Each structure stands twice: as C-alpha cells, then as structure tokens.
Amino acid sequence: MYSFSNRMNEVSARAVREILKLTADPNVIAFSAGSPANEAFPIETIQEIMNEAMEKNGTKVLQYGITEGLDLLREAYLNHLAVPKGLSVSIDNIMTTTGATQGIHLACDVFLDPGDVVLVESPSFLSTLMLFKKYFVKCIPLEMDEDGIMIEDLEEKIRLHQPKMLYTIPTFQNPTGKTLPEERRKKIAELASENNVIVLEDDPYGDLRYRGEEISPIKKFDQSGHVILINSFSKIISPGLRVGAIVADEKILGKMTVSKQFADTHTTTLAQYVCAEFLNRNLLPEHLISIRQLYKERMETMLNWMEVYFPKGTNYTKPDGGLFIWAELPGECNTQELLKKAVADYQVAFVPGAPYYINPQDGRNFMRLNFSANTPEKIQEGMKRLSDLFSENHKF
Amino acid sequence: MYSFSNRMNEVSARAVREILKLTADPNVIAFSAGSPANEAFPIETIQEIMNEAMEKNGTKVLQYGITEGLDLLREAYLNHLAVPKGLSVSIDNIMTTTGATQGIHLACDVFLDPGDVVLVESPSFLSTLMLFKKYFVKCIPLEMDEDGIMIEDLEEKIRLHQPKMLYTIPTFQNPTGKTLPEERRKKIAELASENNVIVLEDDPYGDLRYRGEEISPIKKFDQSGHVILINSFSKIISPGLRVGAIVADEKILGKMTVSKQFADTHTTTLAQYVCAEFLNRNLLPEHLISIRQLYKERMETMLNWMEVYFPKGTNYTKPDGGLFIWAELPGECNTQELLKKAVADYQVAFVPGAPYYINPQDGRNFMRLNFSANTPEKIQEGMKRLSDLFSENHKF
Numbered sequence: 001m002y003s004f005s006n007r008m009n010e011v012s013a014r015a016v017r018e019i020l021k022l023t024a025d026p027n028v029i030a031f032s033a034g035s036p037a038n039e040a041f042p043i044e045t046i047q048e049i050m051n052e053a054m055e056k057n058g059t060k061v062l063q064y065g066i067t068e069g070l071d072l073l074r075e076a077y078l079n080h081l082a083v084p085k086g087l088s089v090s091i092d093n094i095m096t097t098t099g100a101t102q103g104i105h106l107a108c109d110v111f112l113d114p115g116d117v118v119l120v121e122s123p124s125f126l127s128t129l130m131l132f133k134k135y136f137v138k139c140i141p142l143e144m145d146e147d148g149i150m151i152e153d154l155e156e157k158i159r160l161h162q163p164k165m166l167y168t169i170p171t172f173q174n175p176t177g178k179t180l181p182e183e184r185r186k187k188i189a190e191l192a193s194e195n196n197v198i199v200l201e202d203d204p205y206g207d208l209r210y211r212g213e214e215i216s217p218i219k220k221f222d223q224s225g226h227v228i229l230i231n232s233f234s235k236i237i238s239p240g241l242r243v244g245a246i247v248a249d250e251k252i253l254g255k256m257t258v259s260k261q262f263a264d265t266h267t268t269t270l271a272q273y274v275c276a277e278f279l280n281r282n283l284l285p286e287h288l289i290s291i292r293q294l295y296k297e298r299m300e301t302m303l304n305w306m307e308v309y310f311p312k313g314t315n316y317t318k319p320d321g322g323l324f325i326w327a328e329l330p331g332e333c334n335t336q337e338l339l340k341k342a343v344a345d346y347q348v349a350f351v352p353g354a355p356y357y358i359n360p361q362d363g364r365n366f367m368r369l370n371f372s373a374n375t376p377e378k379i380q381e382g383m384k385r386l387s388d389l390f391s392e393n394h395k396f
Numbered sequence: 397m398y399s400f401s402n403r404m405n406e407v408s409a410r411a412v413r414e415i416l417k418l419t420a421d422p423n424v425i426a427f428s429a430g431s432p433a434n435e436a437f438p439i440e441t442i443q444e445i446m447n448e449a450m451e452k453n454g455t456k457v458l459q460y461g462i463t464e465g466l467d468l469l470r471e472a473y474l475n476h477l478a479v480p481k482g483l484s485v486s487i488d489n490i491m492t493t494t495g496a497t498q499g500i501h502l503a504c505d506v507f508l509d510p511g512d513v514v515l516v517e518s519p520s521f522l523s524t525l526m527l528f529k530k531y532f533v534k535c536i537p538l539e540m541d542e543d544g545i546m547i548e549d550l551e552e553k554i555r556l557h558q559p560k561m562l563y564t565i566p567t568f569q570n571p572t573g574k575t576l577p578e579e580r581r582k583k584i585a586e587l588a589s590e591n592n593v594i595v596l597e598d599d600p601y602g603d604l605r606y607r608g609e610e611i612s613p614i615k616k617f618d619q620s621g622h623v624i625l626i627n628s629f630s631k632i633i634s635p636g637l638r639v640g641a642i643v644a645d646e647k648i649l650g651k652m653t654v655s656k657q658f659a660d661t662h663t664t665t666l667a668q669y670v671c672a673e674f675l676n677r678n679l680l681p682e683h684l685i686s687i688r689q690l691y692k693e694r695m696e697t698m699l700n701w702m703e704v705y706f707p708k709g710t711n712y713t714k715p716d717g718g719l720f721i722w723a724e725l726p727g728e729c730n731t732q733e734l735l736k737k738a739v740a741d742y743q744v745a746f747v748p749g750a751p752y753y754i755n756p757q758d759g760r761n762f763m764r765l766n767f768s769a770n771t772p773e774k775i776q777e778g779m780k781r782l783s784d785l786f787s788e789n790h791k792f
Contacts, residue, residue: 002594002622005509008651011658035460043454050446050666058439062634064431098494098638098660105659113401131658198398226398238458240665242494255404262407262527263501264494268664269636270446 010133025347029382031369032349034174034323037298038373040291041238045283046274053273061273065266067257069096069245073276077245080279081231086220092250095257098267100204100232100244104128106263107165107200107228107246110255112137116164119157121149123326123356123363125174125202128167130355137164141358146317148173148180151187158195165198170218172205172322175356175368179320182215189221197226204232207288209321210296225249233275235323236288241271295323301376302369302383309387325369328353329390333365341393348385406529421743425778427765428745430570430631430719433694434769436687437634441679442670449669457669461662463653465492465641469672473641476675477627482616488646491653494663496600496628496640500524502659503561503596503624503642506651508533512560515553517545519722519752519759521570521598524563526751533560537754542713544569544576547583554591561594566614568601568718571752571764575716578611585617593622600628603684605717606692621645629671631719632684637667691719697772698765698779705783721765724749725786729761737789744781 053061068074074094082089097103112118114136120129122141132139140161143153149168157163166188170180180188192199201218219229229247237243246256260266278284302325306316313330329335335352342348353366371379449457464470470490478485493499508514510532516525518537528535536557539549545564553559562584566576576584588595597614615625625643633639642652656662674680698721702712709726725731731748738744749762767775 002507002592002648004506004651007509008506008654011654033460038455038459041455041458043450043458046458047447047450047454050450051443054439054443054446058443059434059437060636062437062439062442062636063434064429064630064635098664101657101661102659110400110404111398113403127658134658196398234460239460239661240456240458242660242662242664252398255400258404258407261497262523262530263498263659264638265497265635266638268494268638268667270666271664 007134007136010136011130028343028347028349029374029378029385030349031371031374031382032351033373034370035373036235036239037291037294040294040372042278042283042287045278046238049274049277049281050270052277053270057273061269065269065272067261067266068253069094069267070269070272070276072280073243073245073272076276076279077231080282080284081245082247086216087229087247089247093247093253095246095253095260096267096272097244097246097260098264099234099239099242100202100230101127102260102263103230103232103244103246104200104202105131106256106259107198107230108132108135109259110252111165111198113164117161119154119161119163119166119197120358121168121173122358123175123353123366124167125169126351126355128202129358132167139358144176144178146178147184148178149184149188151184151191154188154191158191158197162195163197165200166192167200167202168218169202169205171203171215172208172319172324174205174322175324175351175353175366176326177317177319177322177324179215185216185218186221189218189223189227192222192226193224199227201227201229203229204235205322207236208292208295208323210292210299212320219247225252228252236284236291237275237278241268241274243267243271243275295372298371298374298376298379299325301379302371305380305383309383311390323370323372325371327367327369329365329367335364335367338367338389338393342386342389346385346389348382348389350386403530403532406532407526424739424743424745425770425774425781426745427767427770427778428747429769430766431769432631432635432687433690436690436768438674438679438683441674442634445670445673445677446666448673449666453669457665461665461668463657463662464649465490465663466665466668466672468676469639469641469668472672472675473627476678476680477641478643482612483625483643485643489643489649491642491649491656492663492668493640493642493656494660495630495635495638496598496626497523498656498659499626499628499640499642500527500596500598502652502655503594503626504528504531505655506648507561507594509560513557515550515557515559515562515593516754517564517569518754519571519749519762520563521565522747522751524598525754528563535754540572540574542574543580544574545580545584547580547587550584550587554587554593558591559593561596562588563596563598564614565598565601567599567611568604568715568720570601570718571720571747571749571762572722573713573715573718573720575608575611581612581614582617584614585619585623588618588622589620595623597623597625599625600631601718603632604688604691604719606688606695608716615643621648624648632680632687633671633674637664637670639663639667639671688717691768694767694770694772694775695721697775698767701776701779705779707786719766719768721767723763723765725761725763731760731763734763734785734789738782738785742781742785744778744785746782
C-alpha cells in the first residue's frame with residue numbers, strides 16, 4: 001500500500017474539521033466557527049458589480065490572469081486600505097491571494113526550512129500552529145499579558161532561540177481578542193530588523209473595531225522590509241469569494257509570486273474584481289459601519305449573558321473588536337471533554353482551548369466563543385445552554 | 397538580511413513568467429501561452445448563472461464553504477464528466493480545487509518526501525517539472541515514441557528506481573500533443589498497482605478532441621486506488637474561474653483535503669457554482685462541439701502553414717486534440733536563442749524546448765506552438781514571421 005509524505009503525518013486537521021462539523025447541525029447553537037454573520041453580506045451590491053464585470057470585462061474575467069493579482073484590486077487595496085493605515089508602500093508591495101490562508105502558507109513556503117524556530121503567541125490561531133508542523137519547524141510560545149506579546153519575553157526568546165520568524169495576530173487576536181499597543185508594535189518592528197526576524201503579521205480582523213482608537217499595523221513601523229502583512233476580505237466583505245492581500249517587500253513578493261504560481265496560478269479574477277470595485281465605489285466605509293454595529297451588539301449581548309450565566313470566577317476577555325471572546329473557567333476543568341457533552345446533550349458548541357497551545361495541557365480550562373455568527377436571541381439561548389452544561393457537569 | 401527557504405532556491409518561475417510576458421505585448425503574435433481563445437468564453441451564459449446563484453443562494457455563495465468542494469459541483473462532475481468516461485466512482489472520490497495547478501500541488505504535498513523518485517515523460521509540462529524541484533525529489537525521464545510512454549522503458553525504470561510517483565499527461569500531452577493508447581493505459585494502471593507507484597494523471601485537455609476516438613483515462617483501469625486523476629475546467633469553460641477537480645481514492649482525498657485546508661480553505665464558491673450549473677444545464681456538450689470546431693480549424697491552419705513555412709526536415713506532431721504542436725527543427729539549433737530574436741526582430745513568440753526536459757540540452761531543437769489563442773489570420777501571419785526568422789537566422 002502507498003504511504004503518505006512525512007509532512008502529512010505531522011498534521012491533522014481534525015480540530016478544525018470537527019469545529020466545522022459542529023456548525024453543520026442547525027439544532028446546535030455554534031459559537032465555534034469564525035464566520036461572518038449571514039446577515040452581513042452585501043448580496044445585491046456584489047451581484048451588481050459582477051454584472052458590471054461580465055458586461056464590461058467578460059473576456060478578461062474569464063481568461064488567465066497574472067499571478068501577482070488583478071491590478072485593479074492591487075491599486076484599490078493600496079488607495080483604500082494600505083495608504084489610509086499609514087503604510088508607505090506602492091502597488092509593487094501588494095499581491096492578492098486566495099484568502100489570508102494562502103498568504104500565510106506562501107510566507108511559510110518561502111521562508112521556513114526544517115528545524116527553523118518560529119515564535120508564536122500563546123495561545124495562537126490553531127490552523128497556523130498546525131501548518132507550522134508541516135514545515136518541521138520548532139514553535140516557541142510567547143507569553144501574553146492582557147495586551148498581547150510582552151516585549152521583554154520576546155527579547156529574551158529572540159536571544160535564546162534566534163528565530164527565523166515571529167507569527168503574530170496583533171489586533172483582536174485569535175483566539176483571545178487582545179490588541180497589541182502601538183508602542184509594542186514599534187518595538188517589534190525594531191527587534192525584527194535588528195535580529196533579522198521575519199514578522200508574519202496576520203490581520204484579518206483589524207477593521208472590525210467596536211470601541212477605542214484605531215492602531216496602525218506593525219507593518220507601518222517596518223523600516224527594513226522584515227514585516228509581512230497578511231490581510232483578508234473574508235471578514236469585511238465575504239469569505240466565499242476567497243480573496244486576501246499581502247503587503248511586503250518587493251523581493252519577498254517576488255518569491256511569493258513564484259510560490260503562488262505553483263499553488264494555484266492566480267486567484268479567481270471575478271472575486272478579485274468584486275473586492276476591487278467594492279473599494280473603488282467607496283462602499284467599504286459605510287459597510288463597515290453597519291457590520292461593526294451588528295457585531296458590537298452581538299458581542300455586548302454575549303458579554304452580558306456571560307456575566308449572568310458563567311460560573312463565578314470565570315475570566316474572560318472584553319475585546320475592542322474582532323470576532324472572539326476567550327474564557328477561562330475556574331477549577332479543575334477539561335473543555336475538550338465538556339465540548340462533547342455540550343454538543344450531545346445541550347446542543348451548543350464552542351472551541352476548546354487545547355489546540356491553540358503548543359502544549360495542549362495549557363488550554364484545559366479555556367474556550368473560544370464566537371459572537372458574530374449568531375443573532376442576539378440565539379446568543380442568549382446558547383449562553384443559557386452553556387449555563388446548564390456547567391451547572392450539571394462541572395463543580396467549580 | 398533575511399534568507400529564503402532552501403526550496404525556493406531550487407525553483408525559478410522565470411521560464412513560465414517569460415512566456416506570460418511575451419504574450420502581454422499586443423504586437424507580438426504569441427504561440428507561447430496555453431490560453432483558450434478569447435472567443436471561446438460563454439460570457440452571457442456564465443453571467444446568467446451567476447445571477448441565479450446570487451439570487452437563489454447569495455448567502456451560501458458568500459459564506460465559508462467546505463474544503464472538499466461544493467456538493468453541487470462534485471455531483472455534477474460525477475454525473476457529467478466522471479461516469480460518462482467510465483469511472484466507477486462516487487462523490488466521495490471527488491474534490492474540487494483551485495485549478496488543476498492546485499490538484500498537482502496537493503498530490504505532491506501529500507506524497508513526496510525529499511529523495512523520492514518521480515518518473516516523468518520526456519518532455520513534460522515545465523511547471524510541474526519545476527514544482528518537483530521544490531519537493532527535492534529526483535526526476536527520471538521516460539522515453540516516448542509517437543504514442544507516448546513506452547511500457548518496456550517504464551517497466552525497466554520502475555525496476556531500477558523504485559519510484560514513488562509517475563507523472564503523466566496521457567491525452568494530447570503538453571508539450572507534444574501525443575496520446576497514449578488504451579492498452580498502454582491499462583498496463584500503466586497494472587504496473588502502478590503491482591509496484592506501489594502513485595500515478596498522477598494530469599488531464600486538462602482530454603475533452604478537446606478534434607479527430608479519432610475517445611480514450612478512457614488511466615483512472616478507469618485503476619483497481620487499487622493508485623491513480624489520481626487531475627482535471628480542470630480551465631480549457632473547457634474558463635481559466636479565470638480557477639476551478640479544477642480531482643478523482644482519487646477516498647483515503648488520498650482525505651489527506652488532500654487537509655492539505656487544501658492549509659492552502660486556501662476552499663475554492664471560490666461562485667466559481668464552483670458556475671461550473672456545476674454549466675454541467676447540470678447540460679450546456680457542456682454543445683459548448684465542446686463549438687470550441688472543438690474553433691480549435692480544430694486553428695490547428696489545421698497552423699499545420700498547413702508549417703508545411704509551407706517551416707524548414708525542410710522539420711519534424712512536428714499532428715495531434716488529435718489539445719492545444720499544442722511540438723516541432724523539432726533540423727540541424728544545429730538553439731531555440732532559446734532563436735526566441736530572443738523572434739520576439740525582438742520578428743514579433744512572434746513560441747516556447748523553446750529546453751525547460752520541458754530534465755536535461756535542458758535535449759530540448760535545443762524543439763519548440764512548442766500553441767494554436768488555440770490566435771485567429772487563423774494571425775496564425776498564418778505568425779507562421780510567415782517564423783519563416784523569415786528561420787531563413788535569416790539559421791542555416792539548416
């Protein structure tokens with residue numbers, strides 16, 4: 001019988017796949033996935049843009065495109081998203097991708113060799129942690145305080161481990177919802193340059209801010225080209241379109257373009273066109289106001305009911321934006337075991353903390369709760385179900 | 397300064413990128429790319445299907461989808477493409493991909509370890525040869541006669557090298573246009589099973605037959621699950637949509653799904669919907685009749701003018717389908733050098749033979765000519781320009 005490659009023995013997508021499965025049963029109230037609200041999609045606008053694309057540029061939309069991405073989108077991204085965030089870049093620093101997932105993958109592909117060290121927030125996005133296993137790199141966890149990475153810990157681990165890369169989600173982090181202050185961002189950019197560390201700045205949620213002041217991406221403070229900013233249209237327009245963007249040094253993008261050529265030649269042109277035109281028609285600001293309002297209400301609903309229904313002594317984050325709340329239950333706990341009961345007996349789902357940690361034991365008491373994908377009524381009902389689960393299955 | 401991963405030092409996409417660049421100048425008659433004709437796209441039909449998708453299923457189209465692909469497309473592929481070709485498979489043997497490019501990439505990802513041996517046709521598709529370098533495998537060339545892989549040579553090389561994989565484009569091969577007879581396909585499936593060799597059957601052109609009888613894919617003769625069929629909608633509907641399909645053993649698809657999850661989560665839903673509905677409305681048969689007629693005329697035009705304009709002693713293939721003619725010029729020759737003159741002084745482009753060979757020297761006299769992307773008038777004019785190039789720059 002045939003055998004698979006060694007890299008595939010390192011990874012299992014079970015954690016992610018189980019999460020998706022849980023959301024498939026309509027009777028389960030799923031706080032597990034990180035999906036945008038179904039109500040948040042600008043369906044008619046997108047349809048109208050698609051029609052324009054097909055009528056004005058049908059042949060171009062259907063023919064092969066270039067790997068770097070549709071110029072229309074690269075320019076629109078530059079003008080409407082990069083420049084307003086203070087990035088001093090040109091179109092040559094921008095490429096489009098098949099979702100942010102691909103951006104992260106391309107960065108790994110062009111930089112990581114087996115045995116390299118990658119610093120990661122602890123906890124961090126489970127899919128990327130799993131992806132690193134495919135590259136046979138060593139992940140070193142960075143401690144976080146309530147604002148994220150702590151600079152002293154980072155400095156020490158850079159000195160100790162000479163990492164090739166730092167992977168960070170500085171804004172409304174997945175899973176914690178935490179946001180790194182500007183001063184630390186500047187310092188990270190400096191440390192990266194001084195120590196020759198590539199910073200993979202994963203920023204899918206940055207535009208989903210519900211309170212507080214905008215903070216610039218780490219990329220803004222990058223003087224030496226060590227920071228790669230990974231962006232996505234999934235959370236702000238639509239994930240089904242599969243469009244993301246990378247902002248990076250031209251030399252890095254050159255290599256990533258080669259890697260992408262082998263990965264999928266280019267991203268679906270029509271999907272790129274939709275995102276470009278959505279930006280060029282200046283529809284994003286108003287759309288963001290509306291989805292921020294929607295998600296803010298859902299987040300506040302969840303926080304309010306957590307206050308009522310969660311066990312005394314539970315710690316949880318109160319994010320300024322994004323899609324997730326991160327909760328730590330008191331007492332002896334195993335959220336992976338709890339999840340099974342939650343789904344089977346209470347028809348409610350969350351993501352247990354374990355897969356977000358390099359050492360899964362560290363996540364035993366934690367759970368990630370998504371608030372964007374359910375209505376306030378469902379959120380209240382789901383919180384009630386969790387309350388029943390806790391009181392009947394767990395002594396705190 | 398940062399350094400890139402070792403795998404990126406192995407590859408350069410220069411050959412492919414140069415080809416694409418050549419096609420960008422509208423004054424150059426480019427026989428270089430493998431693009432479908434601009435005239436071949438069913439723009440209005442696709443627009444109509446898109447509107448239906450957005451009106452009936454807008455939310456589903458814009459929300460996250462599953463990695464294996466849209467069920468609608470997997471079923472449509474099964475009923476309209478797999479079953480009619482004699483494949484005994486179910487929907488569980490089918491996944492959709494972001495173009496065939498991704499299918500090939502996923503197969504490499506789940507099977508190849510550094511040092512593995514891969515058997516390849518000589519010559520073979522230059523992009524895949526380059527991709528194999530990224531995986532640090534050893535490629536062993538297989539000789540071809542006028543019908544493709546020769547079984548005795550294959551048997552010997554399996555015995556000598558114990559390959560992990562055989563990569564083949566059995567129908568209207570790229571670059572040669574050759575088609576492997578059914579008997580040899582059966583034998584390849586048997587040898588794969590007996591010797592535990594994965595067969596990567598790349599079949600983007602199979603539906604573009606202009607004469608002769610249909611031949612079943614190697615996958616049809618696969619009893620043991622060793623054959624992976626990679627298909628694409630790029631040449632039969634549109635490459636800009638970026639949709640392909642894989643037919644394989646369920647266990648293999650399971651691993652590929654994990655790999656795809658890290659690559660791009662899933663393929664753009666709307667693009668999958670378009671392909672599905674194009675099949676379900678039974679539009680493909682008539683569309684194929686029309687593009688086959690278009691391409692057949694272009695192929696015959698090119699062959700006719702090659703007879704007139706190419707040097708005496710040129711050997712070239714006369715394919716039964718596909719997109720390419722493969723020509724061997726007589727005498728001392730270097731088509732890579734000729735190409736530079738062709739573009740600069742004669743405004744005509746082809747792909748030189750070298751990058752299609754493991755040993756580039758073997759390709760010095762060869763060139764690949766695409767006939768699908770230019771009108772018959774352009775083809776005639778381009779052939780005339782090549783004739784001038786040959787007579788003024790080369791003694792045969």
